[in-house]
Amino acid sequence: MNIDALITYISSTPLTWLLLTLGAFKFGIIIYEKSNKQTLLQPIIVSYLIIMSLILLTDTTYEEYFKGVEIIHFFLGPATVALALPLYNNLKHIKSLFIPIVITLLVAGIFSILIAVGLLYLLGAELPTILSMTTKSITAPIAIITSEQIGAIPSLAVGFVIITGIIGALLGTMIFKMLNIKHDTSKGFALGLISHGIGTARAIEISEKAAAFSALAMGLGGILTAVFLPLIIQVLF
């Protein structure tokens, strides 16, 4: 038996990290379902922590890891295009509340970026962090490709996206009660606009209407941010 050859193979083939990543994610899904879908036990969080531990334990560099899972990363492109379908399916709802939707989308969308960026600036954060915060409310695939475009750090950006999603999903119901919000459409729209896909998963639990408006807000917010943010940043810097 040639143990050395085996070890060399395992440590050099992209299959190793690909299998570990897929396996960890599947494990994350099982945990999530067993826990009755606890927001804090999202498959992404469980699998992320497992893989990160493995990378650190084995002294693997990010470049080596990324080579193995590049094929997964590739699918962000077609997945972004795929977001057009849920947006199309929910676009019919835009007519019933056209003015509220357009105003909230623009005003609250810009406000949410300004408040996050403003806090970072006041607390002395540096430019790469601030740029990476600008995409925190949009869905991760669009956030990753947009942050690459504006010279932010995609891994920070996607981390901010996930945490923003979780905060919204965890606190949303409490905030809506506190503010005495009347319409499910408002709850869904705010969850989708601020907390993208993770917020939309929560909106599904509120009502079908909330889910539709959440998906609508997530799609429109993602497109507007991806279109205008790079332009604004180019003008500023």
Add this chain to the structure above:
Amino acid sequence: MLKGIITLLSFQFLGECIAKLFSLLVPGPVIGMVLLLLFLMIRKSSFPSLDNAVSNHLRYLPLLFIPAAMGIITQVDIISKEFWAILASLVIGTIIALMFSVKLMDHLTIKQEEKK
């Protein structure tokens, strides 16, 4: 499902080509997404193999951002240096933004209903 996958990849390809050709700052896949949306609006319906391809892509969406998200291990310096600023921006920023959005939307919705 193949037709659906080809549709997604073609729109992405088209989007990336348009972005390059006109030196646009908008990411190619987002242009592809908008084009697919326009295509569906003109066609007035989706088709089963596209539905399939889309649901398979979106079902495992969080898996797709693990490779990018793992890059955080190269950013330990920034995170430890700016930890409190980042935490405040994420927690306070998100809570205020959520309150503002939901109140604004609810207020505008109620106003529109009163007009009717």
